[in-house]
Amino acid sequence: MASPAAILEGVRERLAAVASFEAGPRPDDLTVRLRRAGDLPAAAAALGGAGLALATVAVTDDEATPDRDLKVRYVFEPAAGGTPLPDVFVTLLVALDPDRPELPSLSADLPAASWHEREASDLFGVAFAGHPDPRPLVVHDGWPRGLHPLRKRFDASARPPVEPAEEFPHLVVEGEGVFEVPVGPIHAGIIEPGHFRFSTVGESVLNLEPRLFYTHRGLEKRVEGLPVADAFHVAERTCGVCSVSHGLGFCEAAEQIAGVEVPRRARVLRTIALELERLYNHVGDVGNVAAGASYHYGTSAGLRMKEALQQLNDALAGHRFLRGLVTPGGVRLDLTAELARAIEAAMASTAEALDSLVERIENNPTVTDRLDATGLLPSEDAVALGVTGVAARASGVDRDARRDHPHAAYASERWLAVAVAIDGDGDVHARVNVRASSTRSTTRAGSAWTSSPRRATRTACSSPGR
Amino acid sequence: MDVVASPRHADGVLVTGPVTRNLEAAVRRTWEAVPEPRVVIAVGACASSGGVVGRSYASAGGVGEVLPVDVLVPGCPPRPEAIIHGILVAVGRVRPRR
Numbered sequence: 001m002a003s004p005a006a007i008l009e010g011v012r013e014r015l016a017a018v019a020s021f022e023a024g025p026r027p028d029d030l031t032v033r034l035r036r037a038g039d040l041p042a043a044a045a046a047l048g049g050a051g052l053a054l055a056t057v058a059v060t061d062d063e064a065t066p067d068r069d070l071k072v073r074y075v076f077e078p079a080a081g082g083t084p085l086p087d088v089f090v091t092l093l094v095a096l097d098p099d100r101p102e103l104p105s106l107s108a109d110l111p112a113a114s115w116h117e118r119e120a121s122d123l124f125g126v127a128f129a130g131h132p133d134p135r136p137l138v139v140h141d142g143w144p145r146g147l148h149p150l151r152k153r154f155d156a157s158a159r160p161p162v163e164p165a166e167e168f169p170h171l172v173v174e175g176e177g178v179f180e181v182p183v184g185p186i187h188a189g190i191i192e193p194g195h196f197r198f199s200t201v202g203e204s205v206l207n208l209e210p211r212l213f214y215t216h217r218g219l220e221k222r223v224e225g226l227p228v229a230d231a232f233h234v235a236e237r238t239c240g241v242c243s244v245s246h247g248l249g250f251c252e253a254a255e256q257i258a259g260v261e262v263p264r265r266a267r268v269l270r271t272i273a274l275e276l277e278r279l280y281n282h283v284g285d286v287g288n289v290a291a292g293a294s295y296h297y298g299t300s301a302g303l304r305m306k307e308a309l310q311q312l313n314d315a316l317a318g319h320r321f322l323r324g325l326v327t328p329g330g331v332r333l334d335l336t337a338e339l340a341r342a343i344e345a346a347m348a349s350t351a352e353a354l355d356s357l358v359e360r361i362e363n364n365p366t367v368t369d370r371l372d373a374t375g376l377l378p379s380e381d382a383v384a385l386g387v388t389g390v391a392a393r394a395s396g397v398d399r400d401a402r403r404d405h406p407h408a409a410y411a412s413e414r415w416l417a418v419a420v421a422i423d424g425d426g427d428v429h430a431r432v433n434v435r436a437s438s439t440r441s442t443t444r445a446g447s448a449w450t451s452s453p454r455r456a457t458r459t460a461c462s463s464p465g466r
Numbered sequence: 467m468d469v470v471a472s473p474r475h476a477d478g479v480l481v482t483g484p485v486t487r488n489l490e491a492a493v494r495r496t497w498e499a500v501p502e503p504r505v506v507i508a509v510g511a512c513a514s515s516g517g518v519v520g521r522s523y524a525s526a527g528g529v530g531e532v533l534p535v536d537v538l539v540p541g542c543p544p545r546p547e548a549i550i551h552g553i554l555v556a557v558g559r560v561r562p563r564r
Contacts, residue, residue: 143487159522162487185492186496188469188470188471216488216524217519217522218522222522234518240543320545323542
């Protein structure tokens with residue numbers, strides 16, 4: 001079992017010749033400042049050799065600060081080293097000339113970097129030399145070349161005209177019996193806009209080209225210059241069914257910067273809110289999988305479970321998506337004994353309804369036939385692409401951010417300990433199994449939530465720098 | 467009431483967010499494909515006015531910026547009852563509340 005300190009010592013040894021080191025963003029994390037951008041591929045490979053994998057890439061425009069540069073941060077996390085995985089982040093930091101931001105692309109060796117680099121290219125104008133697929137990602141046809149909306153010099157009120165554009169270069173599959181089935185961006189059901197080109201032979205999908213970002217709303221630009229309390233409301237609306245996780249992610253970042261200690265009771269309530277959000281999404285998705293397999297009973301059963309849990313959300317927070325429960329510094333509402341009993345009852349009925357639905361799915365060969373070996377994601381591909389969450393665990397990757405990077409009350413309260421559900425088959429059936437197992441462990445834990453002592457639920461969280 | 471697979475089979479469209487730059491052409495074409503008479507219902511604060519998203523490089527604001535809107539349903543998001551009410555107002559089954 002590798003300790004975070006041992007991992008960081010290994011990183012320092014490997015990169016001492018090309019970089020300087022500082023602590024951060026958290027006190028026990030490490031930021032590695034590369035002296036030359038050209039050393040980036042070798043440094044990333046060295047981190048890979050130390051058992052670290054790319055978690056995310058973040059770009060900031062610091063042209064208006066004394067640094068007068070663009071900063072690109074490649075955040076790595078341990079992909080091996082025990083269970084739970086060591087909770088430490090290593091950030092490769094590269095500073096770029098704001099007038100000519102150029103970097104060697106990592107995507108050929110690290111597929112997980114590909115979309116991050118394309119996004120940084122669109123929004124910040126960073127050129128990634130050698131990118132295997134440099135097509136635009138976030139900005140669509142008719143966006144003026146050379147204009148990058150997340151640069152600070154880009155006026156937030158500007159609305160550039162749509163320029164004449166050629167058709168987007170989709171990958172075309174050719175051959176006898178190959179059909180191209182275009183779907184979207186606006187769909188027949190209630191799903192997020194996206195354009196999908198399926199190249200098929202019979203029932204086999206040879207290639208799927210997704211094109212997303214139709215609902216790119218420019219939220220990052222929207223929050224520029226807003227006070228923390230106002231920006232929180234935008235962050236909470238990043239995604240409808242992830243209000244708690246996005247809102248809490250923003251709060252925890254702001255609290256970390258402001259040095260605010262959130263009361264224990266508030267951390268517990270935040271964790272309960274996160275689990276309730278996971279729960280209604282899990283059961284809703286089991287229903288969505290049934291819809292995808294044309295199993296109408298399952299669709300309705302999933303929707304019914306989700307609706308019951310959203311009505312519980314409404315009773316707890318006054319909001320079916322739990323918005324407004326979390327707030328910078330803590331939570332806005334406490335859990336009364338009556339509401340705690342309502343949660344307990346909902347946990348019991350959800351567990352019962354889920355078991356019934358799963359049993360019907362498993363005993364229905366026309367359904368399982370459509371779930372088995374469908375949408376296969378082999379474990380090595382999941383790792384290479386940096387897949388997280390349910391999809392990763394259904395491909396046999398033993399990772400769970402709640403366990404490996406614990407926050408809120410996941411680490412401090414033993415009764416909230418996460419049971420990580422893994423299934424190695426990598427198909428749709430495995431993803432149903434992971435969601436069902438996760439639902440069961442949450443409903444079991446739910447009955448213990450009521451026992452936490454009542455205490456303060458909020459600390460003042462002022463805007464940093466104000 | 468039914469959610470149908472094609473705008474050709476629809477009597478109206480519900481727009482549930484701000485009209486983003488990347489979706490604007492598709493929103494217009496979906497509306498044009500709906501046979502007349504047709505209704506447009508803006509569901510939620512962003513569809514009604516742009517909401518927290520506002521007008522920007524990425525967003526035209528509310529659906530009223532690009533299509534004629536019959537009914538605005540407030541809320542972020544509106545409750546299911548409010549959406550049903552808005553649809554019933556749009557088809558003339560209940561009177562609007564002002």
